[in-house]
Amino acid sequence: MSTSNGAGTSTGKPLKQIHLAAHFPGVNNTTVWSDPAAGSHVEFSSFAHLARTAERAKFDFLFLAEGLRLREQGGKIYDLDVVGRPDTFTVLSALAAVTDRLGLTGTINSTFNEPYEVARQFASLDHLSGGRAAWNVVTSWDAFTGENFRRGGFLPQEERYSRAREFLATANELFDSWRGDEIAADPGTGTFLRDARAGSFAHKGQHFDIEGQFNVPRSPQGRPVIFQAGDSEDGREFAAAGADAIFSRYSTLKEGQAFYADVKGRLARHGRTHDQLLILPAATFVLGDTDAEAQEHAREVRRQQVSGATAIKHLEFVWNRDLSAYDPEGPLPDIDPDPGEHTIARGRAQVRMYRDPLATAREWRELAAAKNWSIRDLVIETGSRQSFVGSAATVAAAINDFVQADAADGLILAPHITPGGLDVFADTVVPLLQERGVFRTEYEGTTLRDHLGLAHPDDAASGRVAS
Amino acid sequence: MSASSSPHPPLSASPLHLAVALNGAGWHPAAWREPGARPGELLTAAYWTDTVKEAESGLLDFVTIEDALGLQSSRYTEPDGRTDQERGRLDAVLIAARVAPLTRHIGLVPTVVATHTEPFHISKAIATLDYVSGGRAGLRVQVTPRQHEAAHFGRRTFPRFRIEDRDTPAVRDLTAELFEEAGDYVEVVRRLWDSWEDDAEIRDVATGRFIDRDKLHYIDFEGRHFSVKGPSITPRPPQGQPVVSALAHQSVPFQLVARSTDIGYITPHDTGQARTVIDEIRAGQTAAGRAAEPLHIFGDLVVFLDDDPAAAAARRERLDELDGAPYTSDAKVFTGTPAQLADLLLEWQQAGLSGFRLRPAGTGHDLRAITRGLVPELQRRGAFRSAYEADTLRGLLGLARPANRYATV
Numbered sequence: 001m002s003t004s005n006g007a008g009t010s011t012g013k014p015l016k017q018i019h020l021a022a023h024f025p026g027v028n029n030t031t032v033w034s035d036p037a038a039g040s041h042v043e044f045s046s047f048a049h050l051a052r053t054a055e056r057a058k059f060d061f062l063f064l065a066e067g068l069r070l071r072e073q074g075g076k077i078y079d080l081d082v083v084g085r086p087d088t089f090t091v092l093s094a095l096a097a098v099t100d101r102l103g104l105t106g107t108i109n110s111t112f113n114e115p116y117e118v119a120r121q122f123a124s125l126d127h128l129s130g131g132r133a134a135w136n137v138v139t140s141w142d143a144f145t146g147e148n149f150r151r152g153g154f155l156p157q158e159e160r161y162s163r164a165r166e167f168l169a170t171a172n173e174l175f176d177s178w179r180g181d182e183i184a185a186d187p188g189t190g191t192f193l194r195d196a197r198a199g200s201f202a203h204k205g206q207h208f209d210i211e212g213q214f215n216v217p218r219s220p221q222g223r224p225v226i227f228q229a230g231d232s233e234d235g236r237e238f239a240a241a242g243a244d245a246i247f248s249r250y251s252t253l254k255e256g257q258a259f260y261a262d263v264k265g266r267l268a269r270h271g272r273t274h275d276q277l278l279i280l281p282a283a284t285f286v287l288g289d290t291d292a293e294a295q296e297h298a299r300e301v302r303r304q305q306v307s308g309a310t311a312i313k314h315l316e317f318v319w320n321r322d323l324s325a326y327d328p329e330g331p332l333p334d335i336d337p338d339p340g341e342h343t344i345a346r347g348r349a350q351v352r353m354y355r356d357p358l359a360t361a362r363e364w365r366e367l368a369a370a371k372n373w374s375i376r377d378l379v380i381e382t383g384s385r386q387s388f389v390g391s392a393a394t395v396a397a398a399i400n401d402f403v404q405a406d407a408a409d410g411l412i413l414a415p416h417i418t419p420g421g422l423d424v425f426a427d428t429v430v431p432l433l434q435e436r437g438v439f440r441t442e443y444e445g446t447t448l449r450d451h452l453g454l455a456h457p458d459d460a461a462s463g464r465v466a467s
Numbered sequence: 468m469s470a471s472s473s474p475h476p477p478l479s480a481s482p483l484h485l486a487v488a489l490n491g492a493g494w495h496p497a498a499w500r501e502p503g504a505r506p507g508e509l510l511t512a513a514y515w516t517d518t519v520k521e522a523e524s525g526l527l528d529f530v531t532i533e534d535a536l537g538l539q540s541s542r543y544t545e546p547d548g549r550t551d552q553e554r555g556r557l558d559a560v561l562i563a564a565r566v567a568p569l570t571r572h573i574g575l576v577p578t579v580v581a582t583h584t585e586p587f588h589i590s591k592a593i594a595t596l597d598y599v600s601g602g603r604a605g606l607r608v609q610v611t612p613r614q615h616e617a618a619h620f621g622r623r624t625f626p627r628f629r630i631e632d633r634d635t636p637a638v639r640d641l642t643a644e645l646f647e648e649a650g651d652y653v654e655v656v657r658r659l660w661d662s663w664e665d666d667a668e669i670r671d672v673a674t675g676r677f678i679d680r681d682k683l684h685y686i687d688f689e690g691r692h693f694s695v696k697g698p699s700i701t702p703r704p705p706q707g708q709p710v711v712s713a714l715a716h717q718s719v720p721f722q723l724v725a726r727s728t729d730i731g732y733i734t735p736h737d738t739g740q741a742r743t744v745i746d747e748i749r750a751g752q753t754a755a756g757r758a759a760e761p762l763h764i765f766g767d768l769v770v771f772l773d774d775d776p777a778a779a780a781a782r783r784e785r786l787d788e789l790d791g792a793p794y795t796s797d798a799k800v801f802t803g804t805p806a807q808l809a810d811l812l813l814e815w816q817q818a819g820l821s822g823f824r825l826r827p828a829g830t831g832h833d834l835r836a837i838t839r840g841l842v843p844e845l846q847r848r849g850a851f852r853s854a855y856e857a858d859t860l861r862g863l864l865g866l867a868r869p870a871n872r873y874a875t876v
Binding site: 149198 | 501553569585596674678695698
């Protein structure tokens with residue numbers, strides 16, 4: 001990949017090209033729905049708007065998360081955040097109709113699906129988008145989500161990555177079951193297929209024992225681009241062994257650099273090079289005309305994200321008990337967390353964040369007392385902050401520094417407003433990155449692999465270099 | 468059969484509904500070799516967009532999109548290893564979603580295989596197709612008893628059988644089981660569509676509540692083959708209930724149509740057969756307590772169309788010769804002119820059919836003959852719409868938007 005004006009960093013290293021993606025705001029409390037500018041999270045027009053904005057700004061791809069059971073807290077459906085989202089594959093295929101170049105990345109669970117069906121869907125999406133499909137492979141195992149599916153939730157937790165690994169390996173066998181030259185479609189000779197065995201596969205393993213013929217011929221990218229999210233030791237190894245990109249959560253410099261070094265350092269053991277795995281953290285941003293204005297705006301956004309009711313619910317993750325009697329503008333509860341096995345919240349990732357609830361509760365009480373914080377103040381101050389806040393110039397510089405310092409290869413940006421939350425970024429930050437020569441001004445290729453600088457699997461296999 | 472020169476049927480007859488069943492290059496296995504078939508583009512978005520737009524230009528009610536979990540084959544129950552016919556296809560739901568933003572009125576009805584897929588996934592996929600198309604989604608539910616397709620999933624095994632064995636007790640039991648499961652599947656899909664009341668999203672800033680969770684419902688389905696808790700993760704789609712359809716050839720599938728669908732496709736070869744089947748479905752509908760609900764019964768026909776009947780017959784013969792065998796079908800195979808087909812459709816309509824799903828023998832050629840020949844002919848006779856009268860598929864089919872089964876008010 002070229003560095004357009006030959007500029008280098010102060011260390012003399014050539015400038016890295018930044019990758020940027022748009023994350024459709026999801027069902028968590030970083031998504032602000034109470035703002036007058038907030039639109040639908042379900043209507044297709046919202047998805048189309050974000051996708052068109054991302055493509056106008058020459059982003060690499062649009063990213064969709066997934067959820068397969070509505071979250072609950074205290075035995076009731078959680079009602080304080082956005083609830084409801086459409087089907088990933090269906091939205092991405094429709095978005096392929098309103099965009100030309102933008103990559104289309106979907107999170108699809110490997111637990112409550114079967115490889116043959118998922119491989120058919122991704123190969124179909126890759127055909128229908130002209131080579132723009134990507135799969136963020138995630139795992140789940142819990143009986144709670146499993147209650148919506150035939151197979152239930154029988155998968156033991158320790159098997160989630162072994163099933164995911166085998167699921168991905170099996171899907172790759174299916175993608176590779178067509179070489180790509182089998183279809184002759186020659187009306188003159190009457191030969192449609194050059195090879196009657198096209199698509200033949202047989203896989204026998206711990207989780208899958210399947211055989212037959214895959215019925216989707218090889219797609220433009222050969223295989224969709226593979227993303228992996230997940231931060232455990234197993235998750236990092238899984239990504240280093242076979243993913244093309246990691247959707248990570250480290251958007252601060254030091255943590256980002258540590259994660260980046262760790263994961264990139266694992267590649268050689270798997271016979272892979274440094275540029276075969278991209279690290280792309282999720283990040284948020286708040287822009288203003290000046291840095292001060294952006295900081296003020298960010299504070300307002302934090303208050304929109306954390307209502308009094310949300311603050312109480314957040315505290316319940318740690319206390320693991322009903323705190324609805326407490327005043328969010330008052331002091332923290334003096335009772336201790338319930339150490340029981342039962343968790344008050346189900347279907348969300350935050351539950352596992354607090355490993356030692358008693359210690360966390362003690363620490364938070366001391367902090368709140370020292371700072372004179374209410375419950376809501378505490379949640380706002382200790383909760384996740386916007387990753388990049390400032391004027392367009394400040395944010396462009398910060399993003400560039402972050403990537404050049406090897407904390408990431410780019411960012412997956414989650415706006416807090418649907419669907420217009422990316423518009424200002426596209427109009428003000430992107431041109432500044434382009435001026436610095438660190439972000440494309442035009443798409444150079446047509447496929448997502450082209451945008452990400454990843455070789456086509458056939459070229460990689462034969463040792464040729466991607467064009 | 469009435470002569471093509473007969474007077475037009477009375478204009479008081481209800482207008483016909485017309486759909487086409489899209490199947491790659493067409494229903495004749497040699498269709499891909501015809502001029503205009505675009506055989507090298509069958510896996511591209513451009514092919515499917517152009518095809519569905521052509522159907523929309525003819526004001527058709529909807530297109531169905533064929534699908535299967537195995538490679539196409541000339542044999543019903545197993546692969547055939549042939550290389551002279553079209554092989555390979557894309558997921559029908561994704562094709563429908565891909566063309567949805569590029570069309571405005573026509574209904575989009577992909578095939579969905581109930582036997583190996585998850586009703587939770589399909590429910591949200593079709594609900595989402597309804598969102599991306601602005602209320603034009605349906606599904607055509609299908610079962611598969613094929614052993615080699617079951618082996619693609621590895622979760623259940625079916626006996627290997629030949630099509631000649633379809634009336635043996637073992638195969639009949641399997642068929643009955645798969646259709647019973649498909650009935651449960653449709654029930655789950657429908658309950659999930661209703662699992663959100665229409666006004667569940669409240670965005671109440673004062674209390675901080677995005678939804679009124681009392682308007683979301685666990686479906687708590689427990690059946691023989693699976694159970695599903697719910698609610699859906701996708702809010703109730705624009706049509707409330709997208710249109711459910713199924714193809715039926717025998718008593719067991721007739722009962723699925725009678726109990727569970729909005730449209731049944733049947734394959735009579737004359738009006739007498741059509742009447743018999745319709746009577747059986749209507750009786751099943753009454754027995755299921757759905758007598759008051761509208762249920763469309765469409766006749767399926769494979770069509771070879773040309774302005775000159777001899778040309779249509781010659782084209783069929785030419786394709787048969789290329790394929791090395793005479794074309795046969797479960798449905799009646801019609802060969803002739805659009806005017807002759809119009810006669811036949813209006814005659815069959817008298818048996819109680821509310822519409823037809825035509826299977827173009829060659830998509831490129833016969834779809835155009837339908838949109839540019841048959842449709843104007845039917846319009847001249849006052850038997851088909853001259854403009855789209857609704858924006859949703861239910862609207863085109865004269866189906867009201869159903870009340871939510873879980874709503875209390």
